[in-house]
Amino acid sequence: MASDHTRSAILAAAERLYADRGFGDVTLRDIVAEAGVNLAAVNYHFGSKDELIAELFVTRSVQTNRERLRELKAAEEEGGGRAPIEVILRALVGPTLRGCLGPENQRSTAARFMIRASIESVPPIRRIKNREIDHLRKFVGAMRRALPERSDVDIYWGLNFALAMAHHTIRESERLTKLSEGKCDLDDVEDVVARVVSVATMALTAGKAEAKAPARALARDAR
Amino acid sequence: MASDHTRSAILAAAERLYADRGFGDVTLRDIVAEAGVNLAAVNYHFGSKDELIAELFVTRSVQTNRERLRELKAAEEEGGGRAPIEVILRALVGPTLRGCLGPENQRSTAARFMIRASIESVPPIRRIKNREIDHLRKFVGAMRRALPERSDVDIYWGLNFALAMAHHTIRESERLTKLSEGKCDLDDVEDVVARVVSVATMALTAGKAEAKAPARALARDAR
DNA sequence: TTGCAATTCAAACGCTTGTATGAAACTATC
DNA sequence: GATAGTTTCATACAAGCGTTTGAATTGCAA
Numbered sequence: 049m050a051s052d053h054t055r056s057a058i059l060a061a062a063e064r065l066y067a068d069r070g071f072g073d074v075t076l077r078d079i080v081a082e083a084g085v086n087l088a089a090v091n092y093h094f095g096s097k098d099e100l101i102a103e104l105f106v107t108r109s110v111q112t113n114r115e116r117l118r119e120l121k122a123a124e125e126e127g128g129g130r131a132p133i134e135v136i137l138r139a140l141v142g143p144t145l146r147g148c149l150g151p152e153n154q155r156s157t158a159a160r161f162m163i164r165a166s167i168e169s170v171p172p173i174r175r176i177k178n179r180e181i182d183h184l185r186k187f188v189g190a191m192r193r194a195l196p197e198r199s200d201v202d203i204y205w206g207l208n209f210a211l212a213m214a215h216h217t218i219r220e221s222e223r224l225t226k227l228s229e230g231k232c233d234l235d236d237v238e239d240v241v242a243r244v245v246s247v248a249t250m251a252l253t254a255g256k257a258e259a260k261a262p263a264r265a266l267a268r269d270a271r
Numbered sequence: 272m273a274s275d276h277t278r279s280a281i282l283a284a285a286e287r288l289y290a291d292r293g294f295g296d297v298t299l300r301d302i303v304a305e306a307g308v309n310l311a312a313v314n315y316h317f318g319s320k321d322e323l324i325a326e327l328f329v330t331r332s333v334q335t336n337r338e339r340l341r342e343l344k345a346a347e348e349e350g351g352g353r354a355p356i357e358v359i360l361r362a363l364v365g366p367t368l369r370g371c372l373g374p375e376n377q378r379s380t381a382a383r384f385m386i387r388a389s390i391e392s393v394p395p396i397r398r399i400k401n402r403e404i405d406h407l408r409k410f411v412g413a414m415r416r417a418l419p420e421r422s423d424v425d426i427y428w429g430l431n432f433a434l435a436m437a438h439h440t441i442r443e444s445e446r447l448t449k450l451s452e453g454k455c456d457l458d459d460v461e462d463v464v465a466r467v468v469s470v471a472t473m474a475l476t477a478g479k480a481e482a483k484a485p486a487r488a489l490a491r492d493a494r
Numbered sequence: 495t496t497g498c499a500a501t502t503c504a505a506a507c508g509c510t511t512g513t514a515t516g517a518a519a520c521t522a523t524c
Numbered sequence: 525g526a527t528a529g530t531t532t533c534a535t536a537c538a539a540g541c542g543t544t545t546g547a548a549t550t551g552c553a554a
Contacts, residue, residue: 054501072394076542086503091543093501167392171295181450187452204451209470212439213432220431227404227411228427247432247474254473275532299512314513316531475553 057083058158060147063104067160070168070204071101098172105173107160115143120190123195133194133252139246140187141214145244167219181234186271189245195229202252210248217244277314280287280306283380290383294324294393309467321395328396331385333371336406338366343413356417356475363410363430364437368467371441374458390442418475424473434473440467 061083064075072262076097080087119139123131148163165173184207191203198206217224221234234240284306288297299320303310317323346354371374371386372378388396407430414426421429440447444457457463 075540077540086501087542088504088544089502099541110328169390169392178446184450201451201454204447204455205466207450208440208443208447208455209436209467211443212435216435216439219433220434221402223404224427224431227407227430228424231424231473232427243428244432246477247470250473250477251470254469298510300510301499307529310512311514311534312532 051113054085054089058090058093058100059104062100062158065162066101066164067157068102070164071168072215073172073214101170102107102176104161105165105176107217108158108165109176109180112143112147112162116140116183117186118144118185124190124193127222131190134245134249136187136190136194136262137210137248137252138241140252141210141244141248142241145218146237147236147240149221149234149240163218165217198252206248206252209251213244213247275311275486277306277308280308281313281316281323282327285323286384287380289324289327289387290380293387294391325395325399327384328388328399331381331388332399335366335370335385337364339406340409342412344368347413347416353416354413356414357468357472359410359413359417360433360471360475361464364433364467364471365464367437367461368464370440372444372457372460372463384390386441389438414475421475428477429471429475432474433467436467436470 058079062074062079065078065082076090077087080090090097090100096105116139120131120136121144123139127135148159148166150159169177187207188203191207192198193199195203217234217240224232225234241243276409280338281302285297285302288301288305299313300310303313305312306312313323315322332348333412341358342365346358350358369391371382392400410430411426414430415423416420417427425456440457447455448457
């Protein structure tokens with residue numbers, strides 16, 4: 049089994065290069081040069097380039113998913129099997145946003161890699177994302193419990209919009225910064241989380257009893 | 272100038288192939304075979320592969336942008352220089368959604384091409400999207416006029432979330448259908464538009480006077 | 495130390511890609 | 525109907541890619 053040195057050097061180099069330059073123009077030769085290993089090592093240890101990318105993405109996304117479920121479970125246990133919708137939504141989008149946003153200079157390689165994965169979406173990554181549905185169903189279940197009078201259709205749309213706001217904000221963070229001339233502070237991650245959760249909560253609760261508080265205001269003072 | 276036959280045959284074939292199989296695995300040789308023209312014709316008429324892709328995307332996106340601005344202008348003129356926020360948002364997301372969603376079997380090649388462009392985002396397309404900011408500023412202006420008491424930051428976030436919901440729904444329409452086991456009807460485009468507009472309106476008006484109507488209901492019967 | 499499996503290595507393979515070339519075939523003008 | 529300009533064509537090019545090969549090296553167990 050040796051020391052795994054070569055294997056992890058490849059993983060680290062690949063993640064760094066993909067994060068910096070995207071999947072499109074990073075070749076295996078770039079990766080092995082950065083890692084200081086032989087070209088054939090990639091195929092020896094991973095089988096193929098796609099499997100290398102897949103392993104990188106799987107590693108990072110199970111981390112995020114685990115964090116999501118941890119928050120969800122904690123919230124539901126605290127509430128005796130039923131968590132408030134805001135907290136569920138926060139468990140859904142919080143880990144992703146925290147993992148990908150934040151001050152650029154202190155953004156981890158992993159974070160930058162996941163942003164790339166979100167923007168470019170190469171085949172091996174897409175294949176993995178398609179298997180994420182079971183994971184999302186757990187959130188659907190929790191949301192149903194939190195909003196028993198809401199129709200399934202509304203639940204699905206609410207979930208879709210929550211993910212939409214989180215992922216799009218990550219993907220287009222640069223554009224939003226430019227459009228707003230810096231007025232939208234994407235480094236204040238908790239403010240972003242609060243905004244997304246607030247809007248998603250409104251989407252899910254509008255029309256019945258109206259969200260307890262204006263929701264925005266209460267989420268706001270994290271700032 | 273001849274008949275332009277070759278040029279447009281290439282454009283049509285390229286759009287069709289990209290729409291069907293994505294940018295990743297369509298080569299120039301595939302395109303010229305489909306178009307029934309010579310390989311060198313692409314470089315003769317377009318200069319390079321990237322310029323061909325760029326021309327395809329520019330053509331389609333100026334169509335969408337023109338439609339957006341037409342709706343926006345009509346609404347503002349009708350309201351004497353100030354349109355209701357719902358109508359502005361509808362002008363923003365309506366054309367895109369109508370252009371990309373709808374029953375799959377009657378979805379135009381152009382629509383499927385734009386969905387691909389939204390998912391895969393190759394370099395020449397990304398370059399063009401980055402120049403879209405000026406276009407968005409016109410909507411920022413309209414939104415400011417509609418909601419003069421709202422801060423710029425809130426306006427930008429509202430715009431961001433509206434685009435997020437529209438684009439993400441397009442990108443992930445397949446996943447949403449699968450997750451909801453068909454309960455979310457993505458072929459009912461006007462319902463999707465109404466949902467996005469409704470949520471975005473709430474996001475932009477929450478905390479002050481509360482959106483006049485549940486917004487959803489009134490937008491609903493467009494169908 | 496010997497033997498064996500795991501790992502590393504340089505080199506090459508085979509294929510595909512976008513692009514360039516220069517001759518041939520048109521088209522229209524005078 | 526010769527001429528000039530445009531467009532098409534077969535073909536080749538050069539580069540880059542992921543992958544494979546088989547020999548060399550290493551590390552560990554007997």
